[in-house]
Amino acid sequence: MSGEEQRQGAQDERDFEEQLRELLAEDAYTIRPSPAPYPAIRRQGVVERRRRVAAAGAALVTLAAMPVGAYALGGGGRGGSTATNPTTSASATRAPSPTPSATPRGPARPGTERQLFDGITFEQAADGLENCLAYDAGGLQASGDPGRGTAEDYRILLAMRSTGDSNAPGDGMFVVAVQEKSPDRTSLMCRINDGQTEGISGFSDDTGLMEDEGPVYVNPNAGKLYQQSVIDRGNWKLPFRWGVVGMVKPSVAEVTVSYGGSSSKAALDDGFFVASGELNQQVTVAPHIKGYDAGGKLVYDSDGDKYYQRTLP
Known part of the structure; x- marks a missing residue:
């Protein structure tokens, strides 16, 4: 190749580079990345969270795996003995009023008496809630976290053995x-054992985030109510008191729950449903839940709910 041809080739390359830089500079002002699909990302996150929590046996598997030395209202203490029929402990009395006339009114009552089981009274459930909140506040004192509020901010939904x-x-x-x-x-x-809070957990109503979600929803964080530890898989302690708590839409007039050989008609309480029964056999399938409208038409079946974990971990 002659010197003239080499010079011409070099010039062509420079011309091409200049044109490319101009095109890139122009595109930099016109090209914009598409906005992140936040709603879709959030929905997908909720789906994956529900599946992970359910598959893991619910977040409350750690309920009793907390440091021994539970905080009890009225002072620190350590739980130990068994309480087949829960009773109010002297260490779980309510906090004293700042003045004689300022008596705490405590939590609101459940919508029906059918939400309290095993002879547990509303007063015992209220004391248990205050015990839990005191336990929670005791663990957050150093951080300055305001905690989960006071008992009067709450309404009791369920109490059971x-x-x-x-x-x-x-x-x-x-x-x-x-x-x-909230x-x-x-x-x-x-969970309260012999007047001592052994663990506490919260879960929120995240219904309505999924376009194809049904009118009945069981939050997977409440799974501890109807299953025993994965450590005891296939060797549950029987008889076993189970419970289910979830949310329902206004179109649902009745909810039934069957589990193993027992079944229950749920109590409906201002957008929530509460059911409980006693299991006398080992199971591997989660509670079967059905919802009906005011005319008796089946509007929800957990067997057809792709977001409900139908098998136990």
Whole structure:
């Protein structure tokens, strides 16, 4: 190749580079990345969270795997003995009033008496809730976190006997309450054994985020109510008191829950449903839930709900 041809080739390359730079500069002002599909990302996140939590046996598997030395209202203490029929402990009395006339009114009552099981009274459930909140506040004092509010912010949804397992030894009771004035109606769930709170967890109402979601929804974080620890898979302690708590849309007039050989007609309470029964056989399938409208038409069946974990971990 002659010197003239080489010079011409070099010039052509420079001309091409200049044209390319001009085109890129122009495109930099016109090309914009498409906006992130936030609603779709959030919905997908909710779906994956529900599946992960359900598959893991619910977040409350850690309920009793917390440091021993539970905080009890009225002072610190350590839980230990078994309480087949939960009773109010002297260490779980309500906090004293700042003045004689300022008596705390405590949580609101459940919508029906059918939401309190095993002879547990509303007063015992209310004391249990206050015990849980005191336990929670005691763990947050150093951080300055305001915690989960006071008992009067809540309404009791469920109280029932808690059957102990390898992860949470000793029978006690579960208390579930809803903080109705919170934007997402946060629910609180805790286990109390012999007057001592052993663990606490919260879950919110995240219904309405899925376009194809049904009119009945069981939050997977409440799965601890109807299953024992994965450590005891295939070797549950029987009989086993189980419970189910979830949300329903206004179109639902009746909810039934069947589990193993027992079944229950759920109590409906201002957008929530609550059911409980006693299991006398080992199971591998989660509770079967059905919802009906006012005319008796089936409007929901958990067997057809792709977001409901139908098998136990």
